[in-house]
Amino acid sequence: MKIAVIGTGYVGLVTGVTLAEIGHQVTCIDVDKEKVETLNKGISPIYEEGLTELIQKNLDGGNLAFTSSYQQGLQGKDIVYLAVGTPQGEDGSADLTYIHKACDSIAETLQNDVIIVTKSTVPVGTNSYIKKRIEDKLAAGIKVEIVSNPEFLRQGSAVYDTFNGDRIVIGSDSPEALRAIAEVNAPFNLPIVQTDLKSAEMIKYASNAFLATKISFINEIANLSERVGANVDLVADGMGMDKRIGRAFLNAGAGFGGSCFPKDTNALISIGKEVDYTMPLLESVINVNNKQRGIIAEKVIEQYPDLSGKQVAVLGLAFKPNTDDMRDAPSIHITERLLEKGATLRAYDPVAMDNAKKVLSNKIEYVKDIESAIADADLAIILTEWDVIKEFPLSAYKKYMKKAVLFDGRNCFTIDQVAGTDVEYHSIGRPVENDA
Numbered sequence: 001m002k003i004a005v006i007g008t009g010y011v012g013l014v015t016g017v018t019l020a021e022i023g024h025q026v027t028c029i030d031v032d033k034e035k036v037e038t039l040n041k042g043i044s045p046i047y048e049e050g051l052t053e054l055i056q057k058n059l060d061g062g063n064l065a066f067t068s069s070y071q072q073g074l075q076g077k078d079i080v081y082l083a084v085g086t087p088q089g090e091d092g093s094a095d096l097t098y099i100h101k102a103c104d105s106i107a108e109t110l111q112n113d114v115i116i117v118t119k120s121t122v123p124v125g126t127n128s129y130i131k132k133r134i135e136d137k138l139a140a141g142i143k144v145e146i147v148s149n150p151e152f153l154r155q156g157s158a159v160y161d162t163f164n165g166d167r168i169v170i171g172s173d174s175p176e177a178l179r180a181i182a183e184v185n186a187p188f189n190l191p192i193v194q195t196d197l198k199s200a201e202m203i204k205y206a207s208n209a210f211l212a213t214k215i216s217f218i219n220e221i222a223n224l225s226e227r228v229g230a231n232v233d234l235v236a237d238g239m240g241m242d243k244r245i246g247r248a249f250l251n252a253g254a255g256f257g258g259s260c261f262p263k264d265t266n267a268l269i270s271i272g273k274e275v276d277y278t279m280p281l282l283e284s285v286i287n288v289n290n291k292q293r294g295i296i297a298e299k300v301i302e303q304y305p306d307l308s309g310k311q312v313a314v315l316g317l318a319f320k321p322n323t324d325d326m327r328d329a330p331s332i333h334i335t336e337r338l339l340e341k342g343a344t345l346r347a348y349d350p351v352a353m354d355n356a357k358k359v360l361s362n363k364i365e366y367v368k369d370i371e372s373a374i375a376d377a378d379l380a381i382i383l384t385e386w387d388v389i390k391e392f393p394l395s396a397y398k399k400y401m402k403k404a405v406l407f408d409g410r411n412c413f414t415i416d417q418v419a420g421t422d423v424e425y426h427s428i429g430r431p432v433e434n435d436a
């Protein structure tokens, strides 16, 4: 099939590249000319394992192209994927500005019938609106059909997830369009769930809201465990063995961040408000998370009420490992809070430091490795569970730091690993180990 993909962010780029990899002829369109230029050189503007190799392979093979011109990108295409951002608006609802702009550009440019496939996460009812908005501005005689095809990839494993996802969801009120998009996706060889348009839109929000609920639930259990002397890791393992519960997304820590869970949970509440339906469970999930994101900083402050003159090492800045993304990362709030209390911060992240510099305070010093970050530090704080951080020997904290005090916001080490070392270890939902 001849396919255009609009937006080359985490979702659009991975979609375009993987569709090319399974044999389609793909042109990706982005308004960011600098990004398009980088991509045409075979360089990925984002950090995602395996992506650069696939971009280069498919550019060389001639079935992948990048352009900032809608005219060039849409010419002769059968299918147009929409993968622009839908960030959180000021009132918590999804901001559809980019979707609207992309729709208008499609309508102004389109010369033939196409199926529009929405990958962006959009509120229930938006796909019907997208179809109408395009049709209203389209030249006479051209027809569009619409399919909702929400994306479930995780950043950090986006390429892997696309080829190994649990399901592909496609929703449409047009049986022909559904058949065509099922065929496009057939080479992925994954289960395909077919629904109506609105149910597909809802599946995306409900899935993210449910996963966010699991995280806030376990964080609440972690905070209670800490107070009654239980260990949340063992609790999660024990709960997770029940197949009805499952162990995934029961890792307690500094709360959920990133470009999806915070905004999508808020957007779902806004969708409810539009129809006079309140969602107290989801509101609590968000409230618990907002508090949880600050807990590791509050633990530090409880022990060191005045942080002036204290050298603090911050290990990990990205909202999760294996990504360079800083959107809504808990590190933003936590570093601000520690700076407010007078701490001097030296930070290290294996991949996200360039992006971190754009959003974090310019008072933070960035260093090239863990050793430099913890050298002569009074305390260290882990905010992202990168492998390089999890594999860093606990004995080295004692060697490099003034005093080996570690606040672990991601429970990177088991209590058994810490026992017998000289590290004073504070974590989430577990007893303090080796407290002086």
Ligand SMILES: NC(=O)c1ccc[n+]([C@@H]2O[C@H](COP(=O)([O-])OP(=O)(O)OC[C@H]3O[C@@H](n4cnc5c(N)ncnc54)[C@H](O)[C@@H]3O)[C@@H](O)[C@H]2O)c1
Residues within 6 Å of the ligand: 006, 007, 008, 009, 010, 011, 012, 029, 030, 031, 032, 035, 083, 084, 085, 086, 098, 101, 102, 105, 119, 120, 121, 122, 151, 152, 153, 154, 155, 259, 260
């Ligand atoms: N990031 C994820 O892990 C993820 C996963 C599933 C779903 N989603 C959803 O997918 C959508 C995209 O997310 P993302 O993280 O890839 O966003 P992103 O911000 O990384 O990328 C969006 C891209 O769209 C481009 N763009 C904006 N307006 C445009 C226009 N009018 N025409 C052409 N290009 C335009 C931007 O320049 C940018 O490159 C969102 O709705 C998001 O909720 C994201």
Ligand SMILES: O=c1ccn([C@@H]2O[C@H](COP(=O)(O)OP(=O)(O)O[C@H]3O[C@H](CO)[C@@H](O)[C@H](O)[C@H]3O)[C@@H](O)[C@H]2O)c(=O)[nH]1
Residues within 6 Å of the ligand: 121, 151, 152, 153, 154, 155, 156, 208, 211, 215, 248, 249, 250, 251, 252, 253, 254, 255, 256, 257, 258, 259, 260, 261, 264, 319, 320
């Ligand atoms: O047990 C867990 C699992 C995750 N997290 C946190 O939750 C956030 C999100 O993590 P993850 O879901 O792995 O990353 P995302 O890339 O944000 O992916 C989510 O959001 C995407 C965008 O909608 C969806 O496509 C994915 O299916 C969904 O997992 C991160 O801050 C994690 O640290 C926890 O605190 N505990």
